[in-house]
Amino acid sequence: MTTLLVRNARVLVTMDEERREIAGGGIFVRDGFIEQVGPSTALPNTADEIIDLSEHIVLPGFVNAHHHLNQSLDRAYPPAQDGTLVDWLKGLYPRWERHEPEDTALATELGLAEIALSGATTVADHQYLWRKGVTADAQFESARKIGVRFHLGRGSQNLGQPHGGFAPPSLLEDDDDILARTSETITRHHDPSLGSFRQVFVAPSSLRTATPQLMQRSADLAAKHDVRFHFHLGETRAEIDFVHAKFGQRPAQLAQELGCLTPRTWVAHGVHFDDGDVGILSRCGSGICHCPSSNMRLSSGIAPVSRYLKNGVTVGLGVDGSASNDSSNLLTEARTALLLSRVMAPTAADFLGARTVLEMATRNSARLLGRRDIGSLAPQMVADFIAIDSNRLEIAGSEDPVAAIVFCTMARVDHSWVHGKRLVERGELKGYDVDGLLERIHIRAERTAP
Ligand SMILES: [Zn+2]
Numbered sequence: 001m002t003t004l005l006v007r008n009a010r011v012l013v014t015m016d017e018e019r020r021e022i023a024g025g026g027i028f029v030r031d032g033f034i035e036q037v038g039p040s041t042a043l044p045n046t047a048d049e050i051i052d053l054s055e056h057i058v059l060p061g062f063v064n065a066h067h068h069l070n071q072s073l074d075r076a077y078p079p080a081q082d083g084t085l086v087d088w089l090k091g092l093y094p095r096w097e098r099h100e101p102e103d104t105a106l107a108t109e110l111g112l113a114e115i116a117l118s119g120a121t122t123v124a125d126h127q128y129l130w131r132k133g134v135t136a137d138a139q140f141e142s143a144r145k146i147g148v149r150f151h152l153g154r155g156s157q158n159l160g161q162p163h164g165g166f167a168p169p170s171l172l173e174d175d176d177d178i179l180a181r182t183s184e185t186i187t188r189h190h191d192p193s194l195g196s197f198r199q200v201f202v203a204p205s206s207l208r209t210a211t212p213q214l215m216q217r218s219a220d221l222a223a224k225h226d227v228r229f230h231f232h233l234g235e236t237r238a239e240i241d242f243v244h245a246k247f248g249q250r251p252a253q254l255a256q257e258l259g260c261l262t263p264r265t266w267v268a269h270g271v272h273f274d275d276g277d278v279g280i281l282s283r284c285g286s287g288i289c290h291c292p293s294s295n296m297r298l299s300s301g302i303a304p305v306s307r308y309l310k311n312g313v314t315v316g317l318g319v320d321g322s323a324s325n326d327s328s329n330l331l332t333e334a335r336t337a338l339l340l341s342r343v344m345a346p347t348a349a350d351f352l353g354a355r356t357v358l359e360m361a362t363r364n365s366a367r368l369l370g371r372r373d374i375g376s377l378a379p380q381m382v383a384d385f386i387a388i389d390s391n392r393l394e395i396a397g398s399e400d401p402v403a404a405i406v407f408c409t410m411a412r413v414d415h416s417w418v419h420g421k422r423l424v425e426r427g428e429l430k431g432y433d434v435d436g437l438l439e440r441i442h443i444r445a446e447r448t449a450p
Contacts, residue, residue, distance in 0.1 A: 001030060001031055002030070002031060002048045002049070002420075003028065003029065003030050003044075003047040003048045003049070004028075004029040004030075004047055004048065004049045004050075004051070004383065004420045005026065005027075005028050005029075005043060005044060005046070005047035005049070005050045005051070006026045006027045006028075006029070006051045006053055006058070006385070007026035007040035007043060007050070007051070007052060007053070008024060008026060008040050008052050008053060008054045009022075009024065009025050009026060009040075009053045009054075009056055009057065009058040009387070010023070010024075010053075010054065010055050010056055010057055010390050010401065011023055011025065011057050011058070011401065011402060012025025012026065012027070012037070012058045012377065013057065013058065013059045013060075013358065013377075013402055014037060014060075014376060014377045014378060015059070015060050015358070015359060015362045015363045015375065015376040015377065016037070016376050016377065016378040017378075019355070019359075021402065022037075022038065022039060023039075024039055024040050024041075025037070025038065025039055025040065025058070026038070026039075026040040026043050026053075027043075027377055027383065027385070028043045028044055028047065029047075029383040029420045031420075032195060032382055032383055032419035032420040032421070033194075033195065033380060033381070033382055033383065033420075034377060034378065034379055034380065034381050034382070034383050035379060036379065037377055037378055037379065053387050053415075055389060055390050055391055056387040056388060056389055056390065056414065056415075057387070057388045057390055057401050057402055057405060058377075058385055058386070058387050059119075059358065059362065059377075059385065059386050059388075059405075060362040060363070060374070060375055060376050060377050060381075060384060060385055060386075061119065061120065061121025061122065061362075061374070061384035061385055061386050061416060061417075061418065062118070062119040062120045062121065062122075062317075062330040062331075062361045062362060062365075062386065063120070063121070063122045063123075063124075063316065063361065063362060063365035063366045063369065063371075063374060063375055064115055064120050064122070064123045064124060064317070064318050064319060064328075064330055064365065065124050065266065065289040065316040065317060065318040065365040065368045065369060066124060066126055066230075066268040066269075066289040066291055066318030066319070066320055067111065067115075067123060067124060067125045067126065067318060067319055067320065067321060067322075067328065068125070068126055068127065068128075068320065068321030068322070068323070069107055069108040069111040069112065069123075069125045069127070069139075069142075069321075069322070069328075070096075070099070070103075070104045070107050070108065070127060070129060070321075071092075071107065071111075071321035071322040071323035071324070072107035072108070072110040072111035072114070072322040072328065073099075073103060073106065073107045073110065073441070073444070074092060074095060074096075074107075074322065074323040075322050075323060075326035075327075076326050077091065077092060077095060077323060079091035079092070079095075080092045080323060083298075084236070084238075084298055084299050084300070085235065085236050085238070085298045085300060086166070086238060088298055088323075088324065089166045089167075090166060092323055093166055093167055093168055093171070094168075096129060096171065097131075097168050097170055097171060098448070099129075099131065100133070101131070101132075101133030101134045101135070101138065102138075102444075103444060103448075104127075104129075104134045104138070104139070105138040105139065105141070105142050106142075106440060106441065106444060107322075108125070108138075108139055108142040108143070109142040109145060109146065109437060110437060110441065111322055111328045112142060112143055112146040112148055112150075112328075113146055113429060113432065113434065113437060114327070114328040114329065115148075115319065115328040115329065115330060116146055116147070116148055116416070116423055116424060116429060117411075117412045117413070117424060117427070117428075117429065118328070118329040118330045118331045118332070118411065118412060118413065119330055119331060119386040119412075119413040119416060119424075120148060120330050121148055121149060121374070121384040121385075121386070121416060121417075121418045121423065122148060122149040122150075122151065122365075122366070122369070122371070122374055122384065123143070123148050123149070123150055123151070124151040124153060124201070124230075124318070124368075124369055125139065125150070125151065125152055125153055126153040126155055126203050126205075126230060126232075126268065127139065127152060127153055127154070127155050127203075128153070128155025128156055128157055128203060128204070128205040128209075129155075129157075129167075129171050130155075130156070130173060130181070131170060131171055136152055136154065136185045136188070136189055136200070137188075139152050140152065140189060140198055143197075143198075144197075145432070146423075146429065146432065147418055147421070147423050147429075147432075148418060148423070149196070149197045149198075149199075149374070149384070149418065150197065150198060150199075151199045151200070151201060151228075151369055152185070152189065152198075152199070152200050152201070153200075153201050153202070153203030153230055154181070154182040154185045154186070154200055154201070154202060154203060155203040155204060155205055156173055156178040156182070156203070156204050156205065156210060156214065156218070157171065157172055157173070157204070157205045157209040157210055158172055158173060158174070158175055158178065158209075158210055158211055158214050159172070159208070159209050159210060159211060160172045160209070165208065165209060166209075167209065175211075175213065175214050175217065178204075178214065178218075179217055179218070179221055182202055182218070182221060183221065183225070185200050186200045186202075186225045186227055187225075190225070190227055192226070192227075194372075194373045194382075195373060195382050195419060196373075197419075199227070199228075199369070200227055201222070201227050201228035201229065201230050201369075202218050202219070202221055202222040202225075202227060202228070202229050202230070203218075203229070203230040203231060204218045204231050205231065205232060206231055206232040206233070206235070206239070207231075207233070207239070207243050207251050207254060207255065208239055208242055208243070210231075212247075212254070212258055215231070215255070215258050215260050216258045216259055216260070218260075219258065219259045219260045219262070219265075220259065222264060223262070223264070226264075227264070228264050228265070228266070228368075228369060228370045229260065229262070229264050229265045230265065230266055230267070230268065231255075231260065231267060231268070232267065232268045232269055233251055233252065233255060233267035233268070233269065233270060234251055234252065234267070234269060234270045234271055234272045234273050234277065235268070235269035235270075235271055235272075235295075235300055236271070236272070236298075236300045236301070237272055237301065239251060239272075240272050250274070250276070250277060251277075252273060252276070252277035252280045252281065253276075253277075253280065255267075256280050256284060261280060261281065261284035261286045262284055262285065262286065263284070263285035263286070264370065265284070265286040265287070266286060266287035266288065266289055266314075266316070266368040266369075267281075267286060267287075267288055267289070268288075268289045268291060268318065268320070269288075269289070269290075269291055269294075269295065269300065269303065269320075270288035270289075270290070270303055270308065270315075271295055271300050271301040271302065271303045272301060273303075273304075273308070278307065278308060278311045278313065279311070281308075281313050282311045282312050282313050286313075287313060287314035287315065287316065287364070287367065287368045288303075288308055288313055288314070288315045288316070289315075289316050289317065289318040289365070289368060290303055290305050290315050290316070290317055290318070290337060290360065291317075291318050291319065291320035291325075291333075292333065292336045292337045292340045293319065293320070293324075293325045293327070293332075293333055293336050294319075294320035294321070294324040294325050295340075296336070296340065297324050297325065297326070298324055302340055302341075302343060302344055304350070305337070305341055305352055305360075306341060306345075306349075306350045306351070306352055306356075307350070309356070314364050314367050314368060315360055315364055316360050316361070316364040316365030316366075316367070316368040317330065317333060317334060317337060317357070317360045317361040317364070317365055318333075318365070319333050329411060330361055331405070331410045331411060331412070331413070332409065332410075332411065333361075334357045334358065334360075334361050334405075334406050335406055335407070335408075335409060337352060337357050337360065338351075338352055338353075338354060338357050338406050338407065353403075354402065354403035354404075354405070354406035354407055355402065355403065357406050358402070358405070358406060362375045362376065363375040363376050382418075382419050382420075383417060383419060383420040384416075384417065384418050384419065385416070385417055386413045386415065386416040386417075386424075387413065387414055387415040387416070388401075388405060388410070388413050388414055389414045392410070392414075394408050394409060394410045395408045395410065412424075412427045413427070414426060414427055
């Protein structure tokens with residue numbers, strides 16, 4: 001048994017049921033789980049480890065609900081810099097076809113290192129390219145090296161160039177293989193216990209890149225194994241037109257009909273949902289991961305997030321892949337969500353507030369992942385939390401330092417802990433060899449240079 005006492009925070013943002021913000025607050029932790037939360041004077045005086053966070057704002061660790069970590073070595077790729085989603089895909093597929101399995105593991109490690117520094121303590125990765133040799137074992141090993149909780153989306157595509165789509169045949173899989181390998185990945189890696197560091201979700205890519213049969217069978221498989229289900233939906237106007245032309249329905253209608261929208265589902269993007277679509281998602285209990293930087297980068301559009309929230313849809317936050325963001329940074333993503341919600345908003349009532357965005361990045365994203373043990377600081381939750389020094393230059397002088405975290409540009413948290421264990425210390429990953437990672441990236445770049 002080990003205990004940890006965190007005390008004297010300038011403000012402790014709990015994100016609990018009452019959304020309490022406690023001046024001078026702290027938490028008492030035993031074996032990675034929170035036992036008590038409250039004013040520091042009401043907490044025990046002793047513990048195996050005591051951390052004084054005077055002058056710091058303390059929040060639950062951020063939860064990233066949508067990523068494609070394998071793109072971390074493809075940032076600002078020249079053939080994919082200036083196009084919409086389809087041009088971008090066409091630009092990148094030749095490069096993705098050349099990726100070696102070790103490139104995927106290296107890219108995952110890089111993306112996780114970067115996002116951890118921005119305050120992420122849990123990351124969901126939607127990995128839908130499984131060329132020969134890419135393994136879930138290697139993905140989870142990359143996450144273990146960094147120290148974050150990792151949710152691997154065993155994704156898939158069975159439509160590509162041979163069917164008038166975009167992916168080359170080498171990056172497509174056969175339906176039966178997909179389902180067998182997904183089942184195997186869940187059985188081997190999925191840990192549903194409280195405090196879990198490894199989970200698996202089922203994640204066909206989209207209605208444009210997976211057949212209705214595969215979508216349906218994948219949703220059934222997720223239900224059978226009682227894991228989460230995830231895919232891209234309503235990302236672009238072109239997707240709406242494609243599905244309508246082919247199936248005579250809007251994508252959300254088709255997805256519902258296929259059994260793909262249930263309480264275990266969250267979809268990525270949801271930029272183009274009309275009132276009917278929002279009603280479907282709300283009734284089905286499915287959530288949305290908002291990825292504002294990617295939506296801007298690819299000119300996909302502006303997701304009307306406040307409308308979704310008002311209709312009772314859970315909306316979390318994600319950075320999307322590193323080739324369309326091109327960063328893995330939840331602090332800057334939160335700020336982008338705040339700012340983008342104001343562009344074209346009908347009235348100020350449709351603006352997202354700073355605390356709403358923080359809630360999306362913590363509680364809401366945790367709900368999307370089906371986690372009951374992360375996303376807020378309350379008894380029985382795990383001790384995943386971040387701390388930002390309110391005396392930092394970027395937010396100095398603000399009377400509302402909690403809001404300033406989102407309104408002002410900050411790239412890194414000062415400290416973070418996962419399961420009561422230090423992840424980031426003074427803006428650096430504790431015990432992790434960043435120089436070694438950069439050296440491996442350099443060697444890889446030399447090997448793949450044209
Ligand atoms: Zn995506």
